[in-house]
Amino acid sequence: MTEQNEKHEGMRGASEKLLEATRKTLHSASFKAGQYRRIVQKKIDINAVQKKIATAHNDLGKLVDDLREAGEKNILGKPEIKELFSQIDTLKQSAVTLLADIEAIRNESCCGEESVDSTGQDTP
Numbered sequence: 001m002t003e004q005n006e007k008h009e010g011m012r013g014a015s016e017k018l019l020e021a022t023r024k025t026l027h028s029a030s031f032k033a034g035q036y037r038r039i040v041q042k043k044i045d046i047n048a049v050q051k052k053i054a055t056a057h058n059d060l061g062k063l064v065d066d067l068r069e070a071g072e073k074n075i076l077g078k079p080e081i082k083e084l085f086s087q088i089d090t091l092k093q094s095a096v097t098l099l100a101d102i103e104a105i106r107n108e109s110c111c112g113e114e115s116v117d118s119t120g121q122d123t124p
Contacts, residue, residue, distance in 0.1 A: 031110040
């Protein structure tokens with residue numbers, strides 16, 4: 001009878017290990033899916049910022065040309081030009097920040113845990 005109890009306990013332990021492995025796998029998969037979703041959203045945001053930069057460049061070029069045709073001197077010193085440069089710089093900084101965010105998301109690990117090899121030892 002003791003042998004049968006030990007066998008039953010062994011089966012229960014094995015099923016608990018299987019359940020725990022399944023739980024970890026599911027958690028890891030959902031973490032990766034969330035990570036991917038956040039990266040895609042950041043890339044969409046970068047695309048929108050790049051379109052705004054292109055529009056600002058077009059506006060800047062048109063304004064410079066209009067001022068040149070009007071015979072204006074010191075075009076780069078005009079407040080409208082400085083404002084467009086400032087807007088472009090701000091948009092470029094936003095794009096750099098979004099790229100840094102994407103890299104940070106890619107470097108995240110699931111639950112902040114280190115991986116464990118088959119012997120149960122932490123690996124760096």
